[in-house]
Amino acid sequence: MKVIAWLAGIGTLVAGGFYMIVSLNRWEWNRALFFGLIVLIAEVALATGLVLRRLTRLEYRIRRPVDPVVADALRETRPPSPDRFEWLRDATQRPNVFITFLIGGGVILSAGAWVVDRVAQKTSSPVGEQKLARQLSGISYPSGGLLLDDVTVLAQEVPGANDDQIRWLLRRAPHQ
Amino acid sequence: MTWARLGKIALAVVGLGIGVVGVLALREATLSTHEAVDARETRLVLSGETKGGEENQTLSEMVEAQVLTCRLEVESDLAGPIERLGDGRYRAVLVPALDDSNQRQFRGCLEDWVIDHVRLDVEQLDQIR
Numbered sequence: 399m400k401v402i403a404w405l406a407g408i409g410t411l412v413a414g415g416f417y418m419i420v421s422l423n424r425w426e427w428n429r430a431l432f433f434g435l436i437v438l439i440a441e442v443a444l445a446t447g448l449v450l451r452r453l454t455r456l457e458y459r460i461r462r463p464v465d466p467v468v469a470d471a472l473r474e475t476r477p478p479s480p481d482r483f484e485w486l487r488d489a490t491q492r493p494n495v496f497i498t499f500l501i502g503g504g505v506i507l508s509a510g511a512w513v514v515d516r517v518a519q520k521t522s523s524p525v526g527e528q529k530l531a532r533q534l535s536g537i538s539y540p541s542g543g544l545l546l547d548d549v550t551v552l553a554q555e556v557p558g559a560n561d562d563q564i565r566w567l568l569r570r571a572p573h574q
Numbered sequence: 575m576t577w578a579r580l581g582k583i584a585l586a587v588v589g590l591g592i593g594v595v596g597v598l599a600l601r602e603a604t605l606s607t608h609e610a611v612d613a614r615e616t617r618l619v620l621s622g623e624t625k626g627g628e629e630n631q632t633l634s635e636m637v638e639a640q641v642l643t644c645r646l647e648v649e650s651d652l653a654g655p656i657e658r659l660g661d662g663r664y665r666a667v668l669v670p671a672l673d674d675s676n677q678r679q680f681r682g683c684l685e686d687w688v689i690d691h692v693r694l695d696v697e698q699l700d701q702i703r
Contacts, residue, residue: 419596423603425682432687 407447411440606675608649613671613701615653620684620696621663627691636692637664644683648676663697671701 414436421430618641624633638656641664645652650668657665672680681696 419600422600424685425604425679426686427682428687 404444404447407440407444411437411444414440606679608675609673611671611673611701613703615667615669615702616650616672616677617698617700617702618666618668618680618696619659619663619698620665620694621661622692622694623662624692631691633662633692634658634664636689637694640684640689640692640694641666643688644680647683648672648680650676667702672699 414433418430418433418437421427421433620637620641622633622637624631624636627636634656641652641656645668648668650670650672653667653669659665668680677699681699684694684696687693
C-alpha cells in the first residue's frame with residue numbers, strides 16, 4: 399500500500415512537470431499554471447511523507463526495548479563521574495578567581511539584602527505598629543481615667559504615696 | 575579519487591547540462607520574436623465543444639468570446655464575422671497575417687483554458703497570400 403502511494407505521488411509529480419513544460423511550450427499559460435499547482439501539491443505531499451517516514455524511524459528506535467545484557471554491561475563499564483568541583487577545592491588553597499567571585503558575590507548579596515531591609519523597614523513598621531495598637535486597645539486604660547473612690551483619694555495624702563506615675567494614671571495634678 | 579566519485583561528478587555535470595539546455599530551449603520556445611510576413615491574411619478553422627455551461631449560453635457565443643479575447647494577444651484583427659460551418663466548427667480570417675510567433679501564441683491561447691465550460695481545438699491556422 400505504501401509503495402502504491404509513493405509511486406502515485408512520484409508519478410503525479412513527473413506527469414505534472416511534463417505537462418507543465420509541454421503547456422509552456424504551447425503557450426498555454428492557464429494549463430501550465432494548473433499543472434504547476436499539481437506539481438507543487440505532489441512535491442509537498444512527497445516531502446511530508448519523507449519527513450514523516452524519518453520521524454517514524456526515530457520513534458521506532460526510541461521505543462525499541464533495551465537488551466538487559468547490554469544495559470548491564472554498559473552500567474558496569476560506566477566511567478566514574480568527573481569531579482566537577484575540583485577547581486573549587488584548589489581555589490580554597492590559593493587566592494585566585496574563586497576569591498574574586500566570592501567577594502563580588504558577597505558584595506552583591508549584601509547590597510541586595512540592604513535594599514530589601516530598607517524597603518521592608520519603610521513598609522512593614524507602620525503597618526506593624528498599627529496592628530499592635532489595635533491589639534493593645536483591648537487592655538488599655540479608659541481615656542477619661544479611672545473612677546476614684548474616697549479611699550483612693552485619701553490614699554494620695556498618705557506619706558510615701560507621692561508617685562508621679564499613679565498621679566498620671568489617676569489624671570491628677572502633681573502633688574504640691 | 576575513486577571511480578565511483580568520478581562517476582557521481584560526471585552524472586552531476588550531465589544533469590546540470592541537461593537542465594541548462596532545457597531551460598534555454600524553453601526560453602527560446604516561449605520568447606515572442608516578430609518578423610515580417612509576406613502573406614496577406616491568416617485563416618483560422620477550429621472546432622469547439624461545451625460541457626456544463628449555462629443554459630442560455632450557446633457554443634457560438636463562447637467561441638466568439640474566446641476568439642476575441644485571444645485576438646487581443648496578437649497584432650491582427652478579425653476581418654469579418656466568425657462563420658459557423660456546422661457540427662461545432664467555425665472559421666475566421668485575421669488581417670494582417672500572423673507571423674510564426676504570433677501563430678503559436680494565438681493557437682496556444684485558443685486551446686488554453688480561458689473561458690469556463692468550453693474547449694477549442696484549432697484545426698487549421700494558415701497564411702493566405
